[in-house]
Amino acid sequence: MENNMGTLIRVLSFSLGLALVFTLIANLLPQVEGEAPVEEEVDLSSLDMDTFVALGESTFTGKGTCTLCHNDMGRAPDLLNMDVVAVSAERMQDERYVGTASNVTDYIRESMVAPGVYVVAGFGKKGSNDSESPMPDVSAAPIQLSAVEVDAIIAYLQAKDGHEVSVALPTLDKADMSAASVGSEPVPAAPVAAATPEAALAKFGCSACHSVLATESPVGPDLRNVGSRLSRQQIRMSILDPMAEVAEGFPPIMPNLADQMMVTELEMLVQFLAEQKQ
Ligand code: HEC
């Protein structure tokens, strides 16, 4: 898992230098692949709660890397399949709870930025007797969510189970601040992303080893029907960590190409492959 994290973080780090403005655009506007975001397009005043919740969801599964641990594999509480608001209220009643949150919103925020304050029983670091959390502070490097992104996730976690959203929509002030704090880091030149799945397959040489679209190769599994064999998440993991699960009957030679991918390219490939059901 350390490995997956590392890889994913390296993939994500391409986008870390880009300001919040870009995050909002990437998540909210119809994506124009390969084109540099234009600042004028952001209009925080037109941001409504539904869109903010949607930003929270995409941050949860994307940049936040939350689903890497928070899934149904037992590594961390399965936040998507539990009522986080109700559970948070219970956690705060636990005698082991020593945090400072007095309401659910603050508990969820605290869980994200100070995970060590309260460690859910059974989920602590090995050998720590639940005194240390394996979860990273998601506001710190390398995940580095902005205050607005943290709020968006809280909004999403509340809304997904029908609870009222208690965080406020970001104001320009708050957004400017987080953008400024990101902007003070050296911003790497944005690499040019492949614009189509075909371009991404070519850019990363996938067709050299896989039968896909019109080309054939016997080296790796046929990808023309991969969507009917693997789930989206399995496809994503096959690319992010090729050695974690090696397809039966094939040599473990798939290179780790995720290192060189942008998030948009990775997600575009995952989307494309999930649709290959020939
Ligand atoms: C490296 C694995 C990992 C990542 C990445 C991760 N978490 Fe966690 N998280 C955990 C573990 C393990 C726990 C349980 C131990 C604890 O309470 O600290 C936890 C606990 C929590 C809790 C408290 C749950 C409860 O039942 O009280 C919340 C809320 C939470 N995480 C949210 C998030 C969000 C949101 C993200 C992404 C921005 C995230 N986590 C990323 C591993 C992770």
Ligand code: HEC
């Ligand atoms: C050097 C050869 C090679 C290259 C290049 C390569 N792969 Fe693979 N790939 C393999 C092999 C061999 C396997 C089967 C072994 C394994 O699972 O690691 C595999 C497995 C997979 C799987 C899992 C398929 C299944 O049925 O389980 C997916 C998805 C995948 N590759 C996608 C890609 C994508 C997307 C690219 C380009 C970004 C790519 N591969 C580049 C050799 C390669």
